[in-house]
Amino acid sequence: MAKEENKIKQQASSPAQTGVEESAVPATPNRDRYSSMFAEDNPDIDFEDKEARYGRMAEERDNFRKLRDSGRRFSAILDKHRWLGAMLADNETNPLVWLSKNGIDIKSALEDQEALDKVTDAFNGWQQKQVDGEAAEKAQEEAIDKSLNELSSVQQQFGLSDEQFDRMWEYFWDEVFAPAFKGEVAKDTWIAIMHAMNYDNDIANAREEAALQARNEKHNNKVKTFDEQQVPPSFSQSGGGRTTSSQQKKESLMDFVRRNS
Numbered sequence: 001m002a003k004e005e006n007k008i009k010q011q012a013s014s015p016a017q018t019g020v021e022e023s024a025v026p027a028t029p030n031r032d033r034y035s036s037m038f039a040e041d042n043p044d045i046d047f048e049d050k051e052a053r054y055g056r057m058a059e060e061r062d063n064f065r066k067l068r069d070s071g072r073r074f075s076a077i078l079d080k081h082r083w084l085g086a087m088l089a090d091n092e093t094n095p096l097v098w099l100s101k102n103g104i105d106i107k108s109a110l111e112d113q114e115a116l117d118k119v120t121d122a123f124n125g126w127q128q129k130q131v132d133g134e135a136a137e138k139a140q141e142e143a144i145d146k147s148l149n150e151l152s153s154v155q156q157q158f159g160l161s162d163e164q165f166d167r168m169w170e171y172f173w174d175e176v177f178a179p180a181f182k183g184e185v186a187k188d189t190w191i192a193i194m195h196a197m198n199y200d201n202d203i204a205n206a207r208e209e210a211a212l213q214a215r216n217e218k219h220n221n222k223v224k225t226f227d228e229q230q231v232p233p234s235f236s237q238s239g240g241g242r243t244t245s246s247q248q249k250k251e252s253l254m255d256f257v258r259r260n261s
Helices: 002-012 015-024 029-041 050-080 082-089 095-101 106-111 113-158 162-182 187-197 199-228 233-237 245-260
Strands: none
Touching (some): 106 113
């Protein structure tokens, strides 16, 4: 009896049976490999969270495109300036040393006044760019500080919390300022700015329309009140019971004739 049970167990664990069970679950070596790599690069994201995973994949795709475009531009530069490519291929970071290694006498070249003037102008241009860049950076920092001061006044006026202050600044930076440098300002943002610029005119027009509507309603209420009064038709047709000055004169004349006939 024990032998038969062992035989049954051996058959159940035979390679043929195991193969059937393994074939029931499809192997995903590429997915497993990518999930392992993704986990190493993004330990803060659960691979099974599709929305978070696709968001990070989209970011990585954008970065890849930027690197690809930069590589293409750099390749174009190397194609145009072959000496630069050769210098990089020699793993030489000092261009003067590389030029000397390739038989170019830097000292003699600089003794030529025309060449020296070109080098001097080029260096002066570089220095001017540095000065302009520092001035622009300083002006930008002062402009940002001024904007922050204006936001601080808004915070004090409306009693905003520090968290609301930070959220407003982050929204402006993320939705308006930073995208403007990358040419990514959305259409909805421009529409919102348009409405903000027309806010005063819209308020003035709304007030004017409200005042006009109030005057019309007041006038209609007066007419309605007069129509609802129970006035005899003959009274209203005869001018509301009022007699004109000419009618008063005629009646007075008839009375005078009767009194003196």
